[in-house]
Amino acid sequence: MNRRWWQDAVFYQVYVRSFADADGDGIGDLAGVTSRVPYLAGLGVDALWLTPFYPSPQADHGYDVADYRDVDPVFGDLGDFDALLSAAHASGLAMIVDIVPNHTSSEHPWFQDALRSAAGSPERARYVFRPGRGRDGAEPPNSWRSVFGGSAWRQVPDGEWYLHLFDVGQPDLNWENPEVGDEFEDILRFWLDRGVDGFRIDVAHALVKQQGLPDYRRGEPVPHWDQPEVHDVYRRWRKVLDSYAGDRMAIAEAWVDAPEAMALYVRPDELQQAFNFHWLEAPWSAAAFRRVIVETLAAVDPVDSPPTWVLSNHDVDRHVSRYGGGARGLSRARAATLTMLALPGSAYVYAGEELGLPQVDVPEKARQDPGWLRGGRAGRDGCRVPIPWSGIAPPYGFGPDAGAPTWLPQPPEWAGLSVAAQDRDPESTLTFYRKALRARRDVVSSLGQRIELLDTAPGVLAFRREPGVVCVINCGSRRARVGQYGEPVIASGSADQVASGWLPGDTAAWFRDA
Numbered sequence: 001m002n003r004r005w006w007q008d009a010v011f012y013q014v015y016v017r018s019f020a021d022a023d024g025d026g027i028g029d030l031a032g033v034t035s036r037v038p039y040l041a042g043l044g045v046d047a048l049w050l051t052p053f054y055p056s057p058q059a060d061h062g063y064d065v066a067d068y069r070d071v072d073p074v075f076g077d078l079g080d081f082d083a084l085l086s087a088a089h090a091s092g093l094a095m096i097v098d099i100v101p102n103h104t105s106s107e108h109p110w111f112q113d114a115l116r117s118a119a120g121s122p123e124r125a126r127y128v129f130r131p132g133r134g135r136d137g138a139e140p141p142n143s144w145r146s147v148f149g150g151s152a153w154r155q156v157p158d159g160e161w162y163l164h165l166f167d168v169g170q171p172d173l174n175w176e177n178p179e180v181g182d183e184f185e186d187i188l189r190f191w192l193d194r195g196v197d198g199f200r201i202d203v204a205h206a207l208v209k210q211q212g213l214p215d216y217r218r219g220e221p222v223p224h225w226d227q228p229e230v231h232d233v234y235r236r237w238r239k240v241l242d243s244y245a246g247d248r249m250a251i252a253e254a255w256v257d258a259p260e261a262m263a264l265y266v267r268p269d270e271l272q273q274a275f276n277f278h279w280l281e282a283p284w285s286a287a288a289f290r291r292v293i294v295e296t297l298a299a300v301d302p303v304d305s306p307p308t309w310v311l312s313n314h315d316v317d318r319h320v321s322r323y324g325g326g327a328r329g330l331s332r333a334r335a336a337t338l339t340m341l342a343l344p345g346s347a348y349v350y351a352g353e354e355l356g357l358p359q360v361d362v363p364e365k366a367r368q369d370p371g372w373l374r375g376g377r378a379g380r381d382g383c384r385v386p387i388p389w390s391g392i393a394p395p396y397g398f399g400p401d402a403g404a405p406t407w408l409p410q411p412p413e414w415a416g417l418s419v420a421a422q423d424r425d426p427e428s429t430l431t432f433y434r435k436a437l438r439a440r441r442d443v444v445s446s447l448g449q450r451i452e453l454l455d456t457a458p459g460v461l462a463f464r465r466e467p468g469v470v471c472v473i474n475c476g477s478r479r480a481r482v483g484q485y486g487e488p489v490i491a492s493g494s495a496d497q498v499a500s501g502w503l504p505g506d507t508a509a510w511f512r513d514a
Contacts, residue, residue, distance in 0.1 A: 021399030044437030059169035204252035259299035321359035356429035
């Protein structure tokens with residue numbers, strides 16, 4: 001099969017607000033990302049994924065879009081976007097952008113028109129408006145709950161209610177309305193015409209709701225997730241992507257219950273990729289990793305699609321902390337990364353994981369995530385703290401003003417985790433990522449797509465990529481014999497021990513098959 005660029009690519013997720021600040025306001029921007037393109041090219045990734053940079057009131061930090069065809073002034077302008085795209089392409093990097101089709105901002109012109117219009121109007125038909133239940137329609141239309149806490153419905157002054165599966169400032173679009181589909185096809189073409197290489201589709205599984213909007217009952221399928229009709233949307237989008245030269249692609253953020261459901265999004269006439277969150281959700285366990293690998297490969301094989309692998313993103317705790325934190329969590333994170341990079345398919349790396357950044361306990365007064373503001377849970381701020389670039393104190397070179405605070409506070413103990421602090425350290429996590437990504441490009445990416453799972457001791461997972469490379473991860477506490485696998489290529493921990501034929505616990509390594 002002819003391999004496409006994205007099928008083996010390592011994508012680097014840039015959370016724009018937190019990556020690099022060019023204008024000194026403490027918020028990352030597109031010009032800041034452009035200034036760091038040489039760093040990303042040197043890291044060894046193949047493509048960038050930009051989180052939303054569109055005009056937005058920032059109720060959900062850009063995932064509430066008020067204008068899908070422009071840039072929010074806090075991030076720059078369309079000229080800055082074009083400059084970033086040009087710099088990325090000149091450095092050999094592809095670039096995909098986030099698209100948010102489930103909902104708009106409540107400040108989007110369409111929704112403002114809906115609020116000014118009567119019930120049953122064409123303007124309201126672009127969204128999910130319904131009459132209420134109970135006396136005088138004072139109760140929400142159904143029992144659905146917002147992801148951010150509380151009811152998923154908000155009443156407007158004339159008595160109708162609108163659906164918002166996320167924040168109240170993110171009203172859900174009505175994808176049964178043909179006007180919505182036409183609008184998003186035009187939006188896709190706007191960015192494809194500018195030269196983007198593809199899209200990451202936010203909450204791709206949520207667009208279509210079950211007919212009749214029935215109440216959700218515990219133990220039954222969620223009536224607003226993963227409805228069969230959502231696949232019709234992506235069949236249309238695939239035709240749009242295929243109409244452009246350059247092998248454009250899209251990946252679905254589809255949180256579904258099983259790998260088989262995930263694979264439906266990547267059938268030959270739908271999207272090119274879907275995130276494999278089952279790898280991210282697996283605990284630190286060789287048996288769990290093995291199970292995810294087996295189930296994922298079995299699910300995508302019938303649709304002839306390469307899998308994807310991801311360990312962290314802007315919505316979950318960083319995996320250094322999920323794996324226990326401290327030195328142990330970092331060792332496990334590096335081992336899981338090396339294992340991920342050995343698997344067939346593409347990998348997604350979240351900004352800052354190459355520095356070994358842990359989850360941050362952001363002070364309550366500084367938290368901004370709507371999950372915290374509405375529900376009181378910790379929210380996602382802790383994985384979104386701005387990147388430390390240099391220096392020994394915040395803002396660690398994040399912007400041009402050494403005294404400007406960042407939009408979320410950086411911990412004072414991050415001095416040793418900055419890019420500058422790790423850049424020339426041969427044992428640093430940054431150095432490890434550079435070596436691992438180079439080894440993937442030089443050794444692994446040209447291998448066949450099949451793997452053979454090998455018999456191992458409990459707590460150890462080993463697989464062979466045909467032909468010629470074996471990956472072993474030791475999730476146990478005792479060292480494991482690995483001399484039988486051949487010459488070491490790279491290890492996530494002690495290279496000396498691996499060279500002597502032993503793999504310590506919480507460590508992974510690659511070997512040239514003897």
